[in-house]
Amino acid sequence: MFDFLSRLFSDCRCRRKRRKPPVAKPLDDQLRTCDTDLPKINSLPLGRSSDENSTLQESVDGWTQLLQHVAPNGLHNARARCYEGTRTQIIREIMAWIESKDPQNESKKVLLVTGHAGCGKTTLQQTLAEKCSENGIHASSYFASIADPTRNTVESIFPTIAYQLGCEIPAVKQLITSAVEEHRSIFSQPLETQITTLIVDPCKRFQEESHGVSTRPPHVILIDGLDECRDEEAQANLLAAITQTLLADDLPFRTIISSRSERSICAAMGPGGHLKGVAWHLRLDDNDATHDMRLYSQLRLSELFGPGTPHDQRPTEDDVETLVQSAQGQFVYLATAFNYLAVGTGSPTEKLKAVLACARPQYGPEPTHPFNTLDTLYTDILLNAKDAYERINLHAGRDFLLLLRLYQVNDNFGLAVKLPVGILTAMLDLESDGLEKLTSDVRSLVTLDRKGELRLRTLHRSFSNFWGEEWRAKDVFVPGPRIDAHLARCCLRHIIQCLTELHYLPDRWGELPHGECRKGSFQAAVWYLPWILGCAVSIDNDLVRFSRQGGWEKVDRLLPFAYRDYPNFFASNWAVCLGKFVDSLNDRIPEVVTVLSGFLAKWDRDIFGWRSEPRNLLEVTMLARASG
Numbered sequence: 020m021f022d023f024l025s026r027l028f029s030d031c032r033c034r035r036k037r038r039k040p041p042v043a044k045p046l047d048d049q050l051r052t053c054d055t056d057l058p059k060i061n062s063l064p065l066g067r068s069s070d071e072n073s074t075l076q077e078s079v080d081g082w083t084q085l086l087q088h089v090a091p092n093g094l095h096n097a098r099a100r101c102y103e104g105t106r107t108q109i110i111r112e113i114m115a116w117i118e119s120k121d122p123q124n125e126s127k128k129v130l131l132v133t134g135h136a137g138c139g140k141t142t143l144q145q146t147l148a149e150k151c152s153e154n155g156i157h158a159s160s161y162f163a164s165i166a167d168p169t170r171n172t173v174e175s176i177f178p179t180i181a182y183q184l185g186c187e188i189p190a191v192k193q194l195i196t197s198a199v200e201e202h203r204s205i206f207s208q209p210l211e212t213q214i215t216t217l218i219v220d221p222c223k224r225f226q227e228e229s230h231g232v233s234t235r236p237p238h239v240i241l242i243d244g245l246d247e248c249r250d251e252e253a254q255a256n257l258l259a260a261i262t263q264t265l266l267a268d269d270l271p272f273r274t275i276i277s278s279r280s281e282r283s284i285c286a287a288m289g290p291g292g293h294l295k296g297v298a299w300h301l302r303l304d305d306n307d308a309t310h311d312m313r314l315y316s317q318l319r320l321s322e323l324f325g326p327g328t329p330h331d332q333r334p335t336e337d338d339v340e341t342l343v344q345s346a347q348g349q350f351v352y353l354a355t356a357f358n359y360l361a362v363g364t365g366s367p368t369e370k371l372k373a374v375l376a377c378a379r380p381q382y383g384p385e386p387t388h389p390f391n392t393l394d395t396l397y398t399d400i401l402l403n404a405k406d407a408y409e410r411i412n413l414h415a416g417r418d419f420l421l422l423l424r425l426y427q428v429n430d431n432f433g434l435a436v437k438l439p440v441g442i443l444t445a446m447l448d449l450e451s452d453g454l455e456k457l458t459s460d461v462r463s464l465v466t467l468d469r470k471g472e473l474r475l476r477t478l479h480r481s482f483s484n485f486w487g488e489e490w491r492a493k494d495v496f497v498p499g500p501r502i503d504a505h506l507a508r509c510c511l512r513h514i515i516q517c518l519t520e521l522h523y524l525p526d527r528w529g530e531l532p533h534g535e536c537r538k539g540s541f542q543a544a545v546w547y548l549p550w551i552l553g554c555a556v557s558i559d560n561d562l563v564r565f566s567r568q569g570g571w572e573k574v575d576r577l578l579p580f581a582y583r584d585y586p587n588f589f590a591s592n593w594a595v596c597l598g599k600f601v602d603s604l605n606d607r608i609p610e611v612v613t614v615l616s617g618f619l620a621k622w623d624r625d626i627f628g629w630r631s632e633p634r635n636l637l638e639v640t641m642l643a644r645a646s647g
Contacts, residue, residue, distance in 0.1 A: 137351030
């Protein structure tokens with residue numbers, strides 16, 4: 020479980036160029052009581068050998084094993100759909116293709132929907148999923164998201180599709196269950212083997228056994244956001260697997276895949292590509308969405324400014340045209356603008372004036388890149404929220420942009436370690452509802468997902484892309500090193516606070532007189548100290564202050580407590596990684612190096628000894644340390 024931590028220190032200098040999410044979260048569930056963490060369905064029980072795990076795996080039925088590889092967040096939901104009257108022509112054409120039994124259409128069983136960011140691909144897929152569900156032909160959907168580690172790789176796509184097929188057709192569920200029980204290692208096999216075993220073979224068998232039945236079973240499969248799955252090679256392999264199986268066999272499926280025009284899509288549809296001539300390619304960028312965007316804008320404005328709105332405050336047709344032209348074909352611009360008007364504090368009338376002011380530049384050339392007006396809108400929303408947040412006395416001295424960006428980067432696994440929201444909030448020394456207050460005026464950009472572990476979810480990938488690029492974010496950009504340094508300072512301060520607030524140390528972390536999140540944040544500060552410090556720069560003065568306040572002595576007192584409650588999770592290379600960090604300080608702050616050097620050898624010996632000692636000897640060590 021701690022394998023990824025051992026690499027963090029050596030990788031921290033380059034991790035912003037190429038970052039992969041850790042394979043598991045080292046914090047135990049007890050540390051995350053405040054967040055009610057989602058079960059880690061892919062993790063095997065700790066403390067068992069591989070043989071024991073293999074035996075345990077074989078003891079469960081195939082359907083239960085399949086569930087361990089399903090991405091529940093990837094299932095269809097009704098959060099967004101096309102507004103009534105918009106995208107009607109495209110939806111009509113796609114539904115006709117789905118329901119057609121024309122032999123000419125039978126030769127093209129895959130539809131690729133491509134378009135730039137924010138053009139409405141996901142909303143279109145959500146609408147198609149709803150219409151197919153209403154007609155009884157929806158077989159399965161998978162909505163990928165690069166910000167969600169449970170659905171940002173291709174590995175969970177076919178198990179999730181198989182799961183939904185089984186739920187729709189009980190007879191297929193039994194066949195899938197038997198297939199998994201016969202091929203226990205199927206989830207580690209190539210994608211083509213997975214789709215054949217989990218989907219194609221069970222469905223062919225079902226067809227054979229139900230021969231003569233006239234009713235057409237659910238047969239529409241939707242995969243949204245293929246470009247949101249990491250690794251272009253894996254994307255290409257998934258398309259190839261679909262081509263080699265669903266297209267080659269006599270199955271009734273219609274598969275709709277949406278994505279940006281990534282390399283994998285272009286190669287598959289280009290000259291000599293395996294989907295060339297056998298798939299229908301719908302380019303949303305080629306469809307003029309001006310009429311749909313105008314209708315959408317009129318509908319949203321009529322909802323916000325009803326009949327009771329004074330005449331001089333009602334939006335005009337010129338206002339509608341300004342919004343449509345500013346969107347530059349991006350539905351996400353309009354969706355963000357209208358969500359901004361509808362949620363948070365402030366008058367919709369005044370907010371609309373601000374949006375229109377951004378959309379009507381008073382000087383300068385035309386936009387130089389396609390996201391210019393969208394970036395201006397994002398910037399305006401962030402700056403208005405910053406002013407509102409920082410005007411409150413309670414928030415004096417807090418940097419709104421830094422805190423919000425820190426939460427966002429943490430959710431995307433961009434920090435040294437991924438921390439549950441409750442623990443991160445306590446470590447940042449915010450109120451328990453600090454994140455709610457922080458996001459109250461940016462709900463048009465982010466939302467708080469309370470399903471399972473509380474997390475900050477970005478509503479559209481374009482916002483993450485915007486805030487991660489300095490040339491786009493400009494005045495609201497927050498550099499990565501500044502985020503790392505702030506987290507490191509909070510971690511050091513937290514360790515000092517832990518013992519300052521206590522008159523004595525109890526025998527266990529659980530007996531600390533604090534709430535679960537605060538206890539968890541104290542423990543996380545000690546557990547992850549080497550990696551948090553290793554990724555931070557420009558904190559020399561903070562390290563000197565920490566040393567002079569007896570910070571390392573406090574770490575020495577807290578360390579056995581951090582180890583004792585969760586010895587199986589504690590990183591054995593804790594002292595080694597901290598030592599590498601100390602080596603980088605030799606030429607800069609020898610005062611800190613001198614103090615730390617004496618502790619490092621001791622901590623290395625302590626951790627080695629604790630791993631060898633019987634439990635009762637460790638408790639004697641802790642009691643002696645606490646009383647000293």
